[in-house]
Structures are given as C-alpha cells and as structure tokens.
Amino acid sequence: MIIEPVTRIEGNAVIEVKDGRVYFKVLEFRGFEKFLEGRSFEFVPMITARICGICPVSHSIASARAIENAFEIEISERVEDLRRILLLAQTLQSHALHIFFLALPDYFKSDSFEGVPKDLVKLGVEMRKIANEIVGRIAVRPVHPEVIVGGVARDLDRDYSNELKTILNGLKENLDKFEFLKEGEVLNETAYLSLNSKGVIDFYGESLVGYDGEIFEFGFNEYSEHLVEKVESFSFTKFPYLRGKVCRVGPLARLNLTKVDTDLARELSEEFKDIRHETLLYNYARLVEIVYSIEKILEIMGNLRGGEIRQRVEPKAGEGVGVVEAPRGTLIHHYEFDEKGLVRRANLIVPTTINNTAINEDLTATYKKGKENFEMIVRAYDPCLSCSTH
C-alpha cells in the first residue's frame, strides 16, 4: 500500500507499507548546510530564515545565537526578552495553523477545515493574525523575518495586550470543546529532549534536558555526545538517536520534561505530570502551549527589561552552537568560522529530523495493531519537511 502524497502536512512525503513495516519517505532535498559554506556571518540568520515559511524565526534566532556564542558576544536583557516574544508569537502562529486547519479536520471526520465548527476556525484565524503582527513589528516581516547577530531589528513599540487578552478569553470559553484531544494510545515509549531553564519551559532556554528512562541535563556544546544521526537509504531525512534511543521533541517532549510557569497553562499541563507517551497527545500539548504562549507574551511584554537592541559585532575564528525551541521542538545550529567570519562548516539538526525515527516506528506499530490512521499519526507530529531536509 502507498499513500502519496501525505496531505495536511508541510512538504511532500510518501507512506509505504512493505513487508510488515511502514516507511515514511521524505523525498525533498534542499542543501542549506552546503551553500552556507563560505558566506559571511551577518547573512547567515537571513539565509537560514529561508529554510522554512512556518518557522523562519526559530532558524534565524538559533543562527544568531550560535554566531554570538562563536564570537563570544553577550546580548542585552532586552534582546533576550524580544527574542522570547518572537519565538512564542511564532509558536502561537504555527500551533494555531496546525490545530485548527491541519489536525482538527481528522477529529471532525472531515478532509479540510470546512468540517471544523466555524467559531473554532475563527479563533485560529485571529491567533495567527495577532501573532504575525507581533513578529512583523520586531522582525520587520512575519515571513523571512530579520534577526540580527547581536540583537533584533526593531524594538517593540506597541502594546498588544488587549488583543491577546481577548483571544485568551475566547479560548477559555471554548476549552471544554477540546476534551477529545486528550484521547490517544501508546504506540512506542521513547526518549525525549527539550530546552529548559532550571526545570521550567523556556523557548530561549539555557540548557538541554533529556529523558531516556532518567532525566539528564547538558550544555549546547555537548549535543553531539548525546544525539547521533544515522542515515537510511529510503529517505532524505536523517535518523537521530538520543543516547542510542528513539527520541522525540516538540510540545509533548517539552511538557513531559519541564514545568509550566503561567497560570492557566500550568493547570492544563497537569495532564503531563508523569511522562506521557501517547502520540496523539501532541495535539493536546499543542493546545496547552497556545495558552502558554499567549500568557507568557503578556507577561514579558508587561515587564520588558532594558538594554540596547543591537550591538557591534567583531568576527573571530571559532565555533558556536545555538539552540532554541521551535514550534516542533529542539532546533540546533552549529557553525565553524574562519577569522574573517566566513562559514567553514555548518550543521543543522531540526526538530522534524529528530522525530523522524519515531514517526517511522509509530506507523509500523499502528500497522501491527491492524489500524490504518497513518496520516493522523504523522500529522500529530506536525512535521515540517522542508525544514527536515534543509
């Protein structure tokens, strides 16, 4: 059996059932790591923003962070706050797109958002509108945003709290309509990986936290000791393993590994006080993170810290790793520079790539249970294939 193409995901993929196994084949090829070589550092965040139309902010910020680490540049507290707002606004935009337009149709037994109740779709549209506006305000444009090495493009000079509070209230009134997102079964038990800051969820977190039966923490520079990529001939996406185990990142991993520190989202995240492995719970976790993103943006906006929004950057030879939480999970950028600040080598590890092994294993487990909801399982991961083949 072959499903081609897999619909309501970002990019092109094929699902093939063959000899008792199910293969999730990603057949795009991009080549960003190669054509970054020889480019000057200042263009790197702009080039990597072109990897993806949905999560460009994550790439550009991971990039800038890696470069700043390589050149030993400290950004101001204000830049840190503004970058957090950017990452959260993009998560709101991306999660809203996924839940309301790509995932919900499955739950309403429909092929498109036309089968989803209109009031819910409207909520999704409003979330995306305000999130894109916020990103555009700080990073000039919502798609192909500008993030600068050493800072951000613009300060936040407008208050969006009324709009955000209206959306949050609209969501609160409708929360009981999403109970069905808590349904799901365990297909495979896996390892998990996320950023965190002292055990708390943070899309611009300070260190990595992993789970392979036990929780362990490590710094950005040690990522390659824990996360090892393998290659399989049937896909252009690689297969990473965390300490030899199939690993997952994204909303489920974040809520499994970290505590949530905003009011309503904390209540909703109670569901994840033990490690949860049900793949379809990714959708519920995404809903919790929509609430978290709105609450956290409101909190940061209300207490913006001070400092310059950009600073002078002097390149030097060396290497640096930058990590952020993208909507789909942990995103790692690693560069090596020569003394002029030209890229010698680039390595990008993208969330959908990390989830790739689990997606394949889950499809085979689904098949072995005699079920055929393959596309719904793939969609739970909200895969971004143009990112994964970078």
Ligand code: NI
């Ligand atoms: Ni992407």
